[in-house]
Amino acid sequence: EKGGYDYFMLKEIAEQPKAVADTLLGRIDASGALRLDEIRIPANVLREADKIVVVACGTAFHAGLIAKYAIEHWTRIPCEVELASEFRYRDPILDHRTLVVAISQSGETMDTLMALRHAREQGARVLAICNTNGSTIPRESDAVLYTHAGPEVAVASTKAFLTQVVACYLVALYLGQVRGTKWGDEIRAVIRDLAQISGAVERVLETMEPVRELARSLAHKNTVLFLGRHVGYPVALEGALKLKELAYMHAEGFAAGELKHGPIALIEEDLPVVVVVPSPRGRSVLHDKIVSNIQEIRARGARTIVIAEEGDEAVVPYADHLIRIPATPTLLQPMVATVPLQVFACELATARGNEVDQPRNLAKSVTVE
Numbered sequence: 001e002k003g004g005y006d007y008f009m010l011k012e013i014a015e016q017p018k019a020v021a022d023t024l025l026g027r028i029d030a031s032g033a034l035r036l037d038e039i040r041i042p043a044n045v046l047r048e049a050d051k052i053v054v055v056a057c058g059t060a061f062h063a064g065l066i067a068k069y070a071i072e073h074w075t076r077i078p079c080e081v082e083l084a085s086e087f088r089y090r091d092p093i094l095d096h097r098t099l100v101v102a103i104s105q106s107g108e109t110m111d112t113l114m115a116l117r118h119a120r121e122q123g124a125r126v127l128a129i130c131n132t133n134g135s136t137i138p139r140e141s142d143a144v145l146y147t148h149a150g151p152e153v154a155v156a157s158t159k160a161f162l163t164q165v166v167a168c169y170l171v172a173l174y175l176g177q178v179r180g181t182k183w184g185d186e187i188r189a190v191i192r193d194l195a196q197i198s199g200a201v202e203r204v205l206e207t208m209e210p211v212r213e214l215a216r217s218l219a220h221k222n223t224v225l226f227l228g229r230h231v232g233y234p235v236a237l238e239g240a241l242k243l244k245e246l247a248y249m250h251a252e253g254f255a256a257g258e259l260k261h262g263p264i265a266l267i268e269e270d271l272p273v274v275v276v277v278p279s280p281r282g283r284s285v286l287h288d289k290i291v292s293n294i295q296e297i298r299a300r301g302a303r304t305i306v307i308a309e310e311g312d313e314a315v316v317p318y319a320d321h322l323i324r325i326p327a328t329p330t331l332l333q334p335m336v337a338t339v340p341l342q343v344f345a346c347e348l349a350t351a352r353g354n355e356v357d358q359p360r361n362l363a364k365s366v367t368v369e
């Protein structure tokens, strides 16, 4: 059942290229346009939506944070992303023009379910992004877009996460398509790029041995920090979450721009800091900023673990360890940049003698508040 792997988590990490491809399958027609007939929310309702609110927990919340960048860029509809457990205890401003997107692998997470009930009571439409057919969250939503990751057994979410990002992007692009925004050509180009991502993830998986070695060499450490900017920021949060839950290490993700506002005080000699570097192509200002962040922390003694695109030479002088990922458009980078962080956490957990598939104190689906 583990298909020759020691852990379900390893098997599920390896299944990611297929999970991503399966989630796109049948949803793009021959002309390169999206076919999401399964979203039964009428086109006029989607056209009139004036706000999108994403609610989710844990790793699914990180997928939502990434989606915000894409949704706002492609649809120009304001988008908020909120932890389901916080959303439901505020007094959120929602009405029939609000589209709520509830992301959940299991479809049974109590906080997310309560958040969507709360949203529907205020008249909002709820679209679920879910990996489990017929589970409670899609049953109680107005519509559902299923991720096709297949069953995820390991408690730590990996392949479901990548497919949640894909599904969110499909929703964002579909909204752009239905609303006929000026992004028409861009949308087609992104759909083509999305179709390439599965192959890029495959290539990342082929080069993970140095990441495993690095993880083993850090098994005695107490703390690892993660930095990112733009969509790399949620990737940093996800890297830190994986390390906490699997390796039981203190780990934190920060927006690199926040360093000077506090976190840089944490930097000390030989502290491992993982930095997710945006592409030097496209929005190069982001790239330049993060290169200076790497210099700043390294000057203060940090051991820098740099995740950067192939061909990005600017980071080389400042990287104590360099992890290469294939070049992708900026918004799609999280799907390749997260993979080494999953492998890193899994290997650290193994090196520390932890139970990879069943971390202590955690359950696969959190059906209590």
Ligand code: F6R
Pocket: 057, 058, 059, 060, 061, 103, 104, 105, 106, 107, 108, 109, 112, 155, 156, 157, 158, 241, 242, 245, 364, 365, 366
């Ligand atoms: C982390 C992890 C959890 C889940 C969270 C939401 O690896 O698996 O943080 O992402 O409990 O679960 P779902 O997506 O089932 O609602």
